[in-house]
Amino acid sequence: MKLAVAILISGSGSNMVKLVKSMDDEHPAFPSVVISSRSDAPGLKKAQDLGVPTEVIDAHYFKKNHLDFEKELIQTLKFYNVEIICLAGFMKILSKKFIDNFRDRILNIHPSLLPKYRGLNTHARAIEANDPIAGCSVHLVTPELDGGPILAQSEVLIKKNETEKSLASKVLLEEHVLYPKVLLNFSNQIRKKEL
Numbered sequence: 001m002k003l004a005v006a007i008l009i010s011g012s013g014s015n016m017v018k019l020v021k022s023m024d025d026e027h028p029a030f031p032s033v034v035i036s037s038r039s040d041a042p043g044l045k046k047a048q049d050l051g052v053p054t055e056v057i058d059a060h061y062f063k064k065n066h067l068d069f070e071k072e073l074i075q076t077l078k079f080y081n082v083e084i085i086c087l088a089g090f091m092k093i094l095s096k097k098f099i100d101n102f103r104d105r106i107l108n109i110h111p112s113l114l115p116k117y118r119g120l121n122t123h124a125r126a127i128e129a130n131d132p133i134a135g136c137s138v139h140l141v142t143p144e145l146d147g148g149p150i151l152a153q154s155e156v157l158i159k160k161n162e163t164e165k166s167l168a169s170k171v172l173l174e175e176h177v178l179y180p181k182v183l184l185n186f187s188n189q190i191r192k193k194e195l
């Protein structure tokens, strides 16, 4: 049986598309569901076009109506029998309780060479600091924001006249290669442990 992967998004979903496409017949995992925290995320249509089930748990609506976002998220993950969670541009911080529930089963991609530049505006901060290189990291999610064990990284050079935008697109291309690679290794490792 293949491992069921949930991909959590909030926006454009370009990493999600690469992850979904990487899970071919030979892959130990399959994309069981794409869950968005925003009903207007462009990634939703991309997932539907790829034939992946989608669910929306609207973080704004849940907050406004004092509803429990994570309770709904857990129910949805259980419904799809999810074994691996990939955060891919998911703009909601998950609680320690939630993360402990899925211990060592949540991956995230972050657009910096962690431990540098946790949080937002990573590219602007790298340029501002005159860093010679930037990049992206895939890490295990722990309750510490962008602080879990790093599984893999990819680097790009920061050129003289680099802008935040140009750097973001260069790094994003690296993300698209790195995240599927890490998911494949990670899925294989889980498989081995289960044997």
Ligand code: GRF
Binding pocket: 009, 011, 012, 013, 014, 015, 016, 043, 088, 089, 090, 109, 110, 111, 136, 172, 175
């Ligand atoms: C990526 O840069 C990712 O590293 C960050 O959010 C962005 C998401 O882009 N966490 P996309 O939605 O995958 O296109």
